Amino acid sequence: MPGAGAPATHSHRYVTRYRGVPTFADSTKTDDGAYDDPVVREAAVSALGRYNGAVVAVDPNSGRILTVVNQKIAFGDGYIPCSTIKPAIALAALEENVITRDTMLRVGRRKYMNLTDAMAHSNNVFFEQLGARMGFDTVSKYGRLLGLGELAGYNLPDEHPGSFPTAPPAYGGVARMSSFGEGIQVTPLQLAALSAAFANGGTLYYLQYPHSQEEVQNFAPKVKRELNIAPILPEIREGLLAAVLYGTGKSSYDRGGDELPIGKTGTCDDHTTPSKIGWFVTYADETHPKIALAVLLRGNTRRVKGPTAAQVAGRIYRRLREQNYFTAAAQSAVLHTGN
Template sequence: MPVKLFGWATRLALIIGLALLLEASSIAASVNTRSLTTRKTPTVSESQHAKKRMRTLAKGRAPHTRAARIRRRRNYERFYTSSFADGVVDGDVTAGEDPIVRQAAIEALGNLNGTVVAIEPTSGRILAMVNQKLALSSGAQPCSTIKLSTALAALSEGLIDKETEIRLGRRSRMNLTSALAHSNNPYFEEVGRKLGFDKISYYAHQFGLGELAGYDIEGEQLGAYPDSEISSKLGGVGKMCSFGEGISMTPLQLGAMVASIANGGTLYYLQHPATPEAVADFQPRVKRHLDIANAIPELSDGMAGAVEYGTARSLRLNFNEESILGKTGTCSHAGTRFGWFASYSKTDIGRIVTVVFLRGGRPTYGPKAAEIAGRMYRNLYDHNFFVARSLPPTATPDVTIEKVSATPVPQE
């Protein structure tokens, strides 16, 4: 009997001890858990090298991020004007035009919504004007073709030459030739800011912007050039000089300016003879002589580069036989995209200026206008245009000079 009691007592003691042990373990675990959860993580300090590296990586990613956002915005841009049109030549006055040039322009333009203007740079005579309703309209934003005016102004002021490099970023520089060939906006924005609005405006008006380009051409409308610098929210003078923001230019104004580059500095009134008799009695009329003879060679390399390897290289899809110099422009406004291309053939015979201006949607842009010009030059070449217009050595056309007052160059 005593043995049994001892056995039960032992068992009871073991059970009680085990229970106490389990309770103690539970309390200890709870305490350890609280201590772990309330323990503060020590602060890790970055080295200066690590911080600098992270900043560099962030800056490296930023341009790609901005470019992606720009691409997304472009993809969602909506256009409401058709790039194609029928009957664009209806109502054109053609009796005084060159039939070969006009037919070449019509075939090159096709059914696109646009106009083609061909000018004889040594006289200002309009050889052909296809879709005259659009050609004589109040025009549109000149887009990147305004870079020609900006470049001439900067060259005339001695601010740059064709080799002058401008810093565009920490590791990027560009000279005038490359900037024209590739139509670099930041380059011309910087040039415009250095010149200032007063000088930019003065030279733009000297080159014919803000005034009628034609002489007694019925139906010609005037473009627009602002009296003061546009708002900084729109880009200020920089955007005016690189993108033509706030400016409205007509195809005739652009043609007259490029003709003055092609002929060495004479800005002619453009004339559009309406009859064969008017052609027979035609006399050139000089608006003013521009002091750009020294600037033209500095400008020419960039215009040639645009056609050879830059934004206008699509011209060479159709024409390679002669040297062509030009400038493209692409931009959009209020649901309409504009495509510009102004050029001239650098030939001894048959030198001609062409302006192609397109309106529409996504298929409309500057390189497309250059492609159309290439088709036109191809057609002219196939019809011996560049060998059939030589003048006798003693033939000198009579020239009427119209005196136009010029405002002095503003001094800073």
């Protein structure tokens, strides 16, 4: 298990090359997807392609795992979250009244940003300031509330719990912890569960993975806890939408579709693995959310970054749209609400 305390770096130059972790690999050869949602699995396998990574897809309304591509990675070790930690930090800062949506913070000599733009452009300086203002104890409280450092699944024998530090990381302290997750390890399952909670209004479900037709037919959701974050979520979603429309996640957005994904990228070097890491955590569509995704990429080249993971998610959404997946979701929502 890699240590959680070694420093990670966030670099746009991609100077470091990690030769031990390939960018491309067969990500499905050991998977058991017999009882996955076949439409979702086909879309995820096709979209991930030859990349060395994992995709976890979850129904945000129940916590059912729809598919896991590359189960070895998804259930295995935790990885630095990179900038996917930022929505959790934003939520904590809003809840603690450290900022409002319109608060402008100085992020450069003559440059200021509000929360929406800082989320869209994944500005580290903005989130370092939030972490420093809140302090480690507050950041830790919200990280654990949102499910970091604990098992995301229910009765998943091979699942790794990730890790959440009990003290500020030696390298960069709570500031770097808040900007790109220094000292934290998360799994694709944990980020998929958190994305699902953001999608459904604040219910953190135990993720369950049916392994028989009977389990599929008799599926019953299990709530881990209610987060009581609904009043703040619109401000978080505004930043996640901005990331997709004009920020680091714009490669996920296919303007030919009616569904509107929102999400957050993450890009950094993880010296504990060692490898480059690219994340995209997302859900679609916002009106009637039916699917939440966590996409993780690992490797040793500049292709491994958050925008590439967002591109993978975009291909998943496009394939699902071609299969009328989101149309079926909207019709189902109308039937269930009686409208």
